[in-house]
Amino acid sequence: MQLQKYETEQGEVLTLELATTFFTRFRGLMLRPKLPPNTGLYLAPCTSIHMMFMRFAIDAVYVTGGNDGTLIIQKVVTNLRPWLGLSMCPKAHGVIELAAGEAGRLGLTVGQLMVLTPPPLGEVAPKGSERVTP
Numbered sequence: 019m020q021l022q023k024y025e026t027e028q029g030e031v032l033t034l035e036l037a038t039t040f041f042t043r044f045r046g047l048m049l050r051p052k053l054p055p056n057t058g059l060y061l062a063p064c065t066s067i068h069m070m071f072m073r074f075a076i077d078a079v080y081v082t083g084g085n086d087g088t089l090i091i092q093k094v095v096t097n098l099r100p101w102l103g104l105s106m107c108p109k110a111h112g113v114i115e116l117a118a119g120e121a122g123r124l125g126l127t128v129g130q131l132m133v134l135t136p137p138p139l140g141e142v143a144p145k146g147s148e149r150v151t152p
Contacts, residue, residue: 022060024089024132028125031135034060034114046115048072053117062112069103075118076103079126080110087134089114094121094128 020036033056037043043061047053048071058079061067067078077096083089093107097118107113116124 023135025135026124026126026132027130030056030124032114032116032124032132033057037061037064047076053115053120055117055120055123058114058116058120060112060114064113065108065110066106067098067104067113067115069098069100072100072103075099077116077118077121078105079114079116079121080107080112081114081132082109082111089132089134091126091128091130091132094126096121 020038022034022036024032024034026032035058037046037059038061043064046061046067047059050073052074053059053076065080069076075097077094078098079091080093080095081089082092089112092110095105098105
């Protein structure tokens, strides 16, 4: 499992599991337990999601970004319901899936930046935690 931490403009740090292969994107959050606060799944590349086989509602935050590790929020969709939800954003490069209500709690809105945070001094980044190029 590859993890990256992103800081929001409000100073919150999100720990995101990366889903960058066909299989990890296909599986997504299907049949998994509900996400704890400040955690999510970052699917890239990805411009649309479905809610089939999901156990809980989610918020979807669509993003674009550059090679510098900065993500720009393009669209926020809240409370996508299990089994019924479908969402897309053709201009996005990826989507961050969060537990329902997290986007509002974190104050995430269109146009805001999320910045990749480096590991603390003296700590080595986990193997496989290289940047995802949005």
